Amino acid sequence: MISLHYFAGLKEQTGVSEEKVDLAGRTVDELWQWAMDKYPDFQTGAARVAVNEEYALPTDVLEAGDVVAFIPPVSGG
Amino acid sequence: MISLHYFAGLKEQTGVSEEKVDLAGRTVDELWQWAMDKYPDFQTGAARVAVNEEYALPTDVLEAGDVVAFIPPVSGG
Amino acid sequence: MKAFEIVTEAINPQVYADLVLRPEAGAVTLFTGHVREWTKGVRTLYLAYEAYVPMAEKKLAQIGEEIEQRWEGTKVAIAHRIGELQISDIAVVIAVSSPHRKTAYEANEYAIERIKEIVPIWKKEIWEDGEEWIGDQKKKPEGELK
């Protein structure tokens, strides 16, 4: 299993801040496909994906135990 | 009479921080001549002159009661 | 007290300035970003900040490392507050010390620009008649950056 985290506007779209899903072995790009199927409001490019607290590439492969976060455009400062 | 103020290195050259002199009616340039005669270590361009707390021009004329300061190159900050 | 942290209480900026001071530092710049009441004619009631805390602290530390590598002799501390913030409250503090002043200014400004690019923190503006998560400040053509 991997854990998914949602923040800010994306969290309001999903209605959850965290969920566990069985996506080990999939790529980040495939995760996006999965997320857009589940949450119709999601749009590619509306967020970056972080795996274990580092920004990930679309081709990176998820492993069991990974902590994955959808990072919408940041607005700190 | 006008009062003259010396600061920093110039004060060490004159040995005084302040003196009263009878130079009303003279220009700032003439004041420089007077100062260089009295204090051989003085050199033109080694200081700016302020009259009543504003930088003065060589042609400005001193008036009785003026407060005049020799301002060596500043080094605050 | 960490040099790179997300906090939930009021920020005391002096703490971070003290953290970067050293005998070889001739200059310290301290930037504080505050909640502003008016933005383009719209009155903000308050702000709510959210962060992905562990990653945000890691990215703040990364910015510190970037600076200390790029500008020799600098030392950096950064804190960002989350939760509800009122007008004039400090949202972010950046302290940079350096032997020389020019570097202290440059490196500090670099830090705030990088925070707005890579640190997972989000701001929601709450107005009298609504609220909105703010994002993508870099891409909005009309986007006015604080």
Next chain:
Amino acid sequence: MKAFEIVTEAINPQVYADLVLRPEAGAVTLFTGHVREWTKGVRTLYLAYEAYVPMAEKKLAQIGEEIEQRWEGTKVAIAHRIGELQISDIAVVIAVSSPHRKTAYEANEYAIERIKEIVPIWKKEIWEDGEEWIGDQKKKPEGELK
């Protein structure tokens, strides 16, 4: 507490930051110049600053006016300490608030440059084997500005 002053006691920079904060300010930059132990391989024991106090305060206020006219919406406070200062002591503090951060950095840096040009304050460096009044920082080709 004046917004532009020469002081003889330790400077508390937060006082000047508080002085410039307003609801419309999104950014505050606070610069502190500190006594540095080493300058070009020479160890400073301590510094002595002297000022022509009434003119220095007038010139600090003038710099504040120049900034508030040049950068709209800014507010400025500056203090410089005189007397004997030890390593790491604050010699000068500059606080600038602005609606926007870029201006707060620019205006603050402008202030320190102007201080070094027009404000009648002099620094004497005291080393283990001597002392010297420092001056004319702008003209020394090898001059290293803090």
